[in-house]
Amino acid sequence: MTPVRVIVKDRETAVFTPTFGSITNVRINSSMTTSQVLRVLLNKFKIENSPDEFALFHVHTSGERVQLKKDDHPLAIRLLHGPCEQISKIFLMEPDQVEEVTYDVAQYIKLEMPVLLSFIDKLKEEENREMEKLKQRYCDMRRMIQKHMHRMSDKAVC
Structure with missing residues (x-):
């Protein structure tokens, strides 16, 4: 106490x-x-x-x-x-x-400034990679939906 x-x-x-x-x-x-x-x-x-x-x-x-x-x-x-x-x-x-x-x-408080800056850089890199993966996934989903819509419109025309 x-x-x-x-x-x-x-x-x-x-x-x-x-x-x-x-x-x-x-x-x-x-x-x-x-x-x-x-x-x-x-x-x-x-x-x-x-x-x-x-x-x-x-x-x-x-x-x-x-x-x-x-x-x-x-x-x-x-x-x-x-x-x-x-x-x-x-x-x-x-x-x-x-x-x-x-x-x-x-856990990071007692580390030196260059080490902390290195951690921040690594976290930014990881964040950018994850954002690119997410963007790619949504682009793939958009293409699949557009492809499906195109097929559906072709069937409706016939």
Whole structure:
């Protein structure tokens, strides 16, 4: 989970300001949903902010970042990714400040620019080949239909 730093502005108001990358532990069970875990985290530090202002994110070392849904089970998700916290972590973040990154995109994040440009060129080539195949298929179908129409019109004339 994400560690939390609390700044007390006055005795009645607490402001939630997490320190990125710090760790905190809370006791949860596998049946708890994301919403419940958020409440536990905020209660641990006596934070008065609404749990709706925050979200839990599963972050993989590849760069993949996925926001957990309110009815997901964070402990189960964490366990599915293995015990190593160097590979996978769950972070508490403000949802509007984080852009989700899918695995398909994340696998390319750490590559050098020339390699990425090469991938783009290959994808463009593949796209062009597929477009040509599709155009050819429709041309063939058009010819077959026209040929059939021509035969039908010849039979109608006789």
